[in-house]
Amino acid sequence: MLERQSNLKAWFYLAPAMALLSVFTFYPLFNAFFLAFLEDFEFLLGTASGFTILGNFQKVITSPNFAIAMKNTSVITFISVPISVVVALLISVALNSIKKFQSIFQTVFFLPYVTNAIAIGMAFAFIFHTDFGLLNTALGWIGINPVNWIGLGASWNTAMFALLVYTIWGGLAFKIMVFLSGLQSIDKQYYDAARVDAAPRRRVFTKITVPLLSPMIAYITITSFIGAFKAYRTIIGMFGTSLRPPGTLSKDSLITIVGLVYDALYHADATGKISEAAAASIILFSITLTFTLIQMQINKRRVHF
Amino acid sequence: MNKKINSGRVKVQQIVVGILVYSFLVLFGIFVLIPFYWMILTSIKDINQIRTEIPPSLIISFKQIKFWENYSAAWVAAPYWKYMLNTVTVAAISTIGTVVTTIFASFAFARLNFKGRDILFLALISTMMIPGEMFVITNYITVANLGWYNDSQTYVQALLALTMPFMTSVFYIFFLRQTFKQIPDELYLAAKVDGTSDWKYLWRIMVPMASPTIITITILNAMGTWSAYIWPKLVTTKDEYRLVTNGLREAYSELAGQVMYNQQMAAALIVTTPLLITFLFLRKYIMRGVSRSGIKG
Amino acid sequence: MKKVLSLFLMGTFALALTGCVEIDDTPYEVDCTEFPSHVDCLEDIDPDDPDGPGLINVLDALPTEEINITFWHVYGAGKNELLNELIDEFEVLYPNINVSDVSQGNYTDIRSNTISAITAGTTPTLVVGYPDHVAGYLKGNAVIPLDDFVKHETFGVDLDDFFESFVAENSQYPGGYMYSFPYSKSTEMMVYNKDIFAANGITVPTDGSITWAMLDTWADTLVDPNWDPESPTANKCEYLINFDSAGNYFINNVRMWQGGYTNAAGDILVNNANTKAMLEYVQDRFEDHTFSIPLAWGDSYGSANFIAQDVCMSVGSTAGINYNIPSDGAFEVGVVPVPQYDMDHKSAVQQGPNIAIMSDSTDAERLAAWLLIKFLTNTENTAAWSMDTGYLPVRQSGYDSQDFQDFLAISDNTNYLYYYSLAIQAAYMQNSYFDYDPAFAGAYTSSDARDQAGIAIEALFGGNSVQDIIDDMLVQLGAS
Structure with missing residues (x-):
């Protein structure tokens, strides 16, 4: 280790953050956990009839949309995260390597951040429109017939595809900003040395950039997975509160676990609903935590700290 | 002779790679830009054009532009000056708070060795795995119990309620910790040998080296305040304490009939401008690479 | 550290336990001194007392x-x-x-x-x-x-x-x-394209006597089965009539058909013959383009398509009337009460x-x-x-007041209040048969039922079978 243990000093540095987190993060979190084990909790009155260990979890798992929500959450997470991380990494490295127009490109890739959510929704509706959408127009050039992506009665498959494109788009700006700032912290000496050795670009990328950027890659991957497990707003943005392509039944719904949480929270005035929201959150938490621990285990071997 | 041919080939190769890199960036740049372009386009179209045009046109002729009409109507739809002033105040307080607490905590996690560090860090990360909405009601009750929310709420109380829960962030602590971890250990050991204190080392070496990340955190955090909506509405008792996104949403929450998309986009662009200016101003600091030779001594 | 953490955890649990939640395993009983107005405390109350039931203290x-x-x-x-x-x-x-x-x-x-x-x-x-x-x-x-x-x-x-x-x-x-x-009450009314009806020699009754049967006959004349959006046929429409709110449409139709929807106890009653017959009927009319919903054009309101003359008639909120008026005066707009399935079971949505x-x-x-x-x-x-x-005046005297009567008498169609005035007159004709959804709160609320009703109509338009739709509705509302 770097130094002998310095507990007191460490807590001095941690104190401001920990004090705030205790009040506004840990306390509400424990509160939420606690609610999941109350039976027939009346949120508006603050009364419950007793404790239950599994009752609220059982309610969540047997609720009609649980299986669909699990499926959607997994698909969104395991497809969108790897693609968006790789694409963002490539864009950042490309952006970092150019000299001309660098500032313009950097601004362009930042703009999604300041784009109004309604405009984003409208633009994607246009991209995926069956009759005159950009995507179907482009497909037409290569002789593919128009696809009903998100229109009336669209299938789960095409709607999910559109949602994934939207999700990946939505995550790019943040990831690029993080990678760019991470790339700045890499010592230029490494690249100078590589240039002297006339190392090919791909080698520079895999042997210098990726390893030295690995803390940022680890950060982005872990937080992106956590974020994707919590996907919900993107679905509202694309499909509205019905969470599905118009004119379809709930088997084609794109609801996620957080969708279930929202749904239960919305009914917080009903008996026990807030406990169901808490239980659904704990289920999500357990899945995410397990997955994150596995990732950290893998990272421990790969990440060049 | 041989060397000349070689350098010629390298040059050709460089040009080809250059073309590929730029094409790649342009392609994704367009993909990323479409919605923003859409926003600008909608903000200068006539509402009837937006409603009846099928398909919507991607170009607008100079004659059709309704810039002045839309932007002036949007500007008077809500007291944006007041809202923006509030937002800047809240963003400044919470960003300064976040940056300071984040720097301290990240330093502890990245550089100091203390008992339970890894468990505590994992505990912090795991708080991100709970949907944020689960925190809202408890925090609201906390804020009310602290006396910051009441019928005769003052501006200071409103500011406390708006900023205190956002004076630190696990998300950014994790981010900055990773940046600090990128800084080679030898620097720290060398500083130790020189007898530099942790405090000095943090401010003289780590913070300057991590400045691109700190600037990024500043921008991201300010943007968070800009788009905050649910919390500001919940913890303020008067319209005049609210933030820009509240103003935006409320000016355009149509109860019956259609939304004036053009004015709404115009309003969105108006309130976004300060953010864009901030970004353009800080942008160069993100891209200013720090070379180690520069901070020696 | 683990010990510290688990101690902390247990401490917080205990804190939360004592601090916020009252655990009481006896059946819930209202403390009537604290909540005198609670339903369970109303025994000593005289609801018919002309001076008020005495539920609260009035200074x-x-x-x-x-x-x-x-x-x-x-x-x-x-x-x-x-x-x-x-x-x-x-x-x-x-x-x-x-x-x-x-x-x-x-x-x-x-x-x-x-x-x-x-x-x-x-x-x-x-x-x-x-x-x-x-x-x-x-x-x-x-x-x-x-x-x-x-x-x-x-x-x-x-x-x-x-x-x-x-x-x-x-x-x-x-x-x-x-x-x-x-406070802010509204209802639905219907706008129609006067020019198209006149060109086809059809007179539209303005006294609220339009029936669904009449709509069928009009559709035979007015709907062009070979509609081409690129070159619309003059004096014809793609669809005869649009219904803006799918939720209202379901609920109001159920009433007109004497079917089941929900009751005040929150029971979901849609699984019955009349409701299904209504849905079958509506689906046929969707297919032959007599009926439509804004989804037909990928929209949330039909007003743009009414103005574009894709649809001859449109049912929507009185508060949204002005969106249905062509700004260029391309055609004249009439405003009448909402069509009824038959004249014996009239119903109009009352909301707000x-x-x-x-x-x-x-x-x-x-x-x-x-x-x-x-x-x-x-x-x-x-x-x-x-x-x-x-919105509608909530009291008769408001409607009868001189100001309001002057407003209703506006006959100048360049006055922006003109169409509001027409809409409110149409609305007023319906006031004897206004109906509202029974409100209930619980694990599912009346607004969930309304959302599902809207989804059901959209799914019907999307071609799903009536039984699938009803089954899905029951599952989603916890009634199966």
Whole structure:
């Protein structure tokens, strides 16, 4: 280790953050956990009839949309995260390597951040429109017939595809900003040395950039997975509160676990609903935590700290 | 002779790679830009054009532009000056708070060795795995119990309620910790040998080296305040304490009939401008690479 | 560290246990001294007492000291000018009452903010909301019944002056008491393209006697089965009639067909022959383009397509009438009551938010709040609110007032109030058969049922089978 243990000093540095987190993060979190084990909790009155260990979890798992929500959450997470991380990494490295127009490109890739959510929704509706959408127009050039992506009665498959494109788009700006700032912290000496050795670009990328950027890659991957497990707003943005392509039944719904949480929270005035929201959150938490621990285990071997 | 041919080939190769890199960036740049372009386009179209045009046109002729009409109507739809002033105040307080607490905590996690560090860090990360909405009601009750929310709420109380829960962030602590971890250990050991204190080392070496990340955190955090909506509405008792996104949403929450998309986009662009200016101003600091030779001594 | 952490955890648990939640395994019993207005405490109450049932204490006179009340509503900046004016007038009338009014965004926002406020003990004095919101607040004993105010000899109002359906809607809570008061009410009306009908020699009855059978005959003439959006056929339409709100459409159709929807207990009654027959009938009309919903054009309202003359008639909210008027005067618009399946079971949707008074308030605040409600809904102000917003006056005297009659008599179609006036006349013709959804709160609320009803109509339009739709609705509303 770097130094002998310095507990007191460490807590001095941690104190401001920990004090705030205790009040506004840990306390509400424990509160939420606690609610999941109350039976027939009346949120508006603050009364419950007793404790239950599994009752609220059982309610969540047997609720009609649980299986669909699990499926959607997994698909969104395991497809969108790897693609968006790789694409963002490539864009950042490309952006970092150019000299001309660098500032313009950097601004362009930042703009999604300041784009109004309604405009984003409208633009994607246009991209995926069956009759005159950009995507179907482009497909037409290569002789593919128009696809009903998100229109009336669209299938789960095409709607999910559109949602994934939207999700990946939505995550790019943040990831690029993080990678760019991470790339700045890499010592230029490494690249100078590589240039002297006339190392090919791909080698520079895999042997210098990726390893030295690995803390940022680890950060982005872990937080992106956590974020994707919590996907919900993107679905509202694309499909509205019905969470599905118009004119379809709930088997084609794109609801996620957080969708279930929202749904239960919305009914917080009903008996026990807030406990169901808490239980659904704990289920999500357990899945995410397990997955994150596995990732950290893998990272421990790969990440060049 | 041989060397000349070689350098010629390298040059050709460089040009080809250059073309590929730029094409790649342009392609994704367009993909990323479409919605923003859409926003600008909608903000200068006539509402009837937006409603009846099928398909919507991607170009607008100079004659059709309704810039002045839309932007002036949007500007008077809500007291944006007041809202923006509030937002800047809240963003400044919470960003300064976040940056300071984040720097301290990240330093502890990245550089100091203390008992339970890894468990505590994992505990912090795991708080991100709970949907944020689960925190809202408890925090609201906390804020009310602290006396910051009441019928005769003052501006200071409103500011406390708006900023205190956002004076630190696990998300950014994790981010900055990773940046600090990128800084080679030898620097720290060398500083130790020189007898530099942790405090000095943090401010003289780590913070300057991590400045691109700190600037990024500043921008991201300010943007968070800009788009905050649910919390500001919940913890303020008067319209005049609210933030820009509240103003935006409320000016355009149509109860019956259609939304004036053009004015709404115009309003969105108006309130976004300060953010864009901030970004353009800080942008160069993100891209200013720090070379180690520069901070020696 | 693990030990420390688990200790911390247990400590917090214990804290949460003692701090927030009361655990009581005996069946829940209301503390009637604390919540005298709770349903379970109403035994000693005389609901028929002409002076009011005695549920709450009404002060004999408004105290003279300063009274501060807060009013949460949904009328954001730019839309609340008239409301602010009315509040200013009210404050002049009662100089010791200060009203601070705050917009909470949309109906979803105001509901969730109020629920949060109830749990934190920070509720406003007055809140605007739908009946199912109020039914939810009532579970936390957070709203008070207004009957004692209504019947009070000094501060009361004459309920007979209020439209019957509005009073009934606001009395549908446990015990039949009024836990909310009618405020911004609207209904649906139908616009039609006069030019197209005239060109085809069809006369549209304006007295509310249009039936679905007539729509079928008109569709034979007016709907072009080979409609080409690129070159629309003159004096024909792609669809005959559009219905803006799929939820209203389902609910209103069920009533006209004597089918089942929901009841006040929250039972879901859609799985019955009449409801299914109605859905089958509607699906046939979707297929032959007699009926349509905005989804046909990927939209949420049909007004753009009505203006573009893709559809000959369109049913929508009275408050949205002006969106259906072509700004270039391309054709003339008529406004009539909503078509009925048959004349024996007429029904028109009555909707829009009401006002409630929260129970976490003093007697003085409650009285001040009631005086504000009374002021906002008095003859003059309900008429003014109606003319400004397209909502309906909530009382007959408002409708009969001179100002309002002048407004209804506007005949100049360049006056922007002209179409509002037509819409309200059409609405008024329907007032004898206004109907409202029974409000219920619980694991599923009446607004969930309404959402599912809308989804059902859209799924019907999307070609799903009636049985699949009904089954899905039952599953989603926890009724299977």
